[in-house]
Amino acid sequence: MKRMVAAAGVSLMLMLGACGGDDDKVEAANDAGGTSAPAGGDSAQDAPASADAMPGSDTPEEPTPEIVKPRPGMKNLRPVVWEKAESLSERKVLVTFYGGVEPCDVLDSVKVKYGAKDVTISLFSGSDPKQPDAVCIEIAKLKAVEVDLTEDLGNRQIADGAPDADTKSGRTDGGADPGPAPDAPAGKMRGDAPAIALTPKPGQANVHAITWDRYEMLDSDTVRIYFMTGVEPCSVLDSVKVIYAKEVIRVALYSGSDPRQPDAVCPALARFAYTDVDLKESVNDREIVDDQQTD
Structure with missing residues (x-):
């Protein structure tokens, strides 16, 4: 499955378009790519500018991830490269990642390895064996999972265990960027490739x-x-x-x-x-x- 970085709003529009029936179709204002004039206006120029385009407007906030829990027993497992890890406490970490649509892409499990300098968190995703013939739209959804640790994080960095992850650890609790990990492989294959x-x-x-x-x-x-x-x-x-x-x-x-x-x-x-x-x-x-x- 391709890893596609998609905004939450775009994902929602795609899902609505894919899931709606004949009675739910939304016709485009102009099939040729133009913009229709709003009711009561002379042209599209009369329409108010979007908040994103208005001078002085704030930068759009990052989309809120969907909180998911691991569902062991998925098929066709593959490692997932996560986006960031945020330490909520000494023994709880929030890991944010992009994933596909269920049942084609389901978080199966989380594996944690404890080292002297790093705590490595690996995510594994797969497809639901109960729905082997499911067809899902190919979009990316921002997701997050809470990971409970069995050891205090302390001064250790949080590292991604996926083979295609960046070669440096990371945490978003105010700690400094640790830089490249000394033992990281020189090259890696895609982390979302099937096993x-x-x-x-x-x-x-x-x-x-x-x-x-x-x-x-x-x-x-x-x-x-x-x-x-x-x-x-x-x-x-x-x-x-x-x-x-x-x-x-x-x-x-x-x-x-x-x-x-x-x-x-x-x-x-x-x-x-x-x-x-x-x-x-x-x-x-x-x-x-x-x-x-x-x-």
Whole structure:
């Protein structure tokens, strides 16, 4: 889905035009692009100027975002690049972002990672599986979600975890701009691009564990794991390990580099990907967790 920055008023006009029936049609004053004269006036010049165009008028205020809550269980998940993050308190942050129209674009989940200098907030959006054939108008709506933290924010900056986010953290509570993040990738792919499917390729070199972002159940025996990864052949999904415990099912992902191309040079791009894992036991009431996640 394209990220389109649209004003709230334009979005509302588009939605009214798309949703109205035959009895709700609003005819244009002039199909050729002209402006009709108002009743009682000689021409369009007699009409009062808009508030935005009047000398001395204030700059139009930023549109008020629609407050939304995550609805886990969406399909075709993708990371969302947010616009700004405002700390409401030490443990509450308001994250503002642009999203599409439900049920085609629904906020699925919010993931928070706590670091020494940053608190990274990642948003994930998808489509409602209950309405797979829904057709939505392609407009952008300004939305916001309140995120409850489990740690005090303190002096840490708020960073966007989407792969296409700007390479600097941000917060709008009066803190100074921290500047570029030192560990940010040199380049990133679009954050609103759908996840790509990857199949494990055992036998990679320099194998190491990687963390994953979230999961969704495709059926009772298949789980789809979403994660960030680099570009092949420098970063290749090697294997998936599943540990069945009494209360949880732990899933670990391992990545490596292609041993057949030891001298390969790859661009520093982050990709949002997924892999489907066939489970040998039913999930039942157990939670599926990242075996590498420590927070």
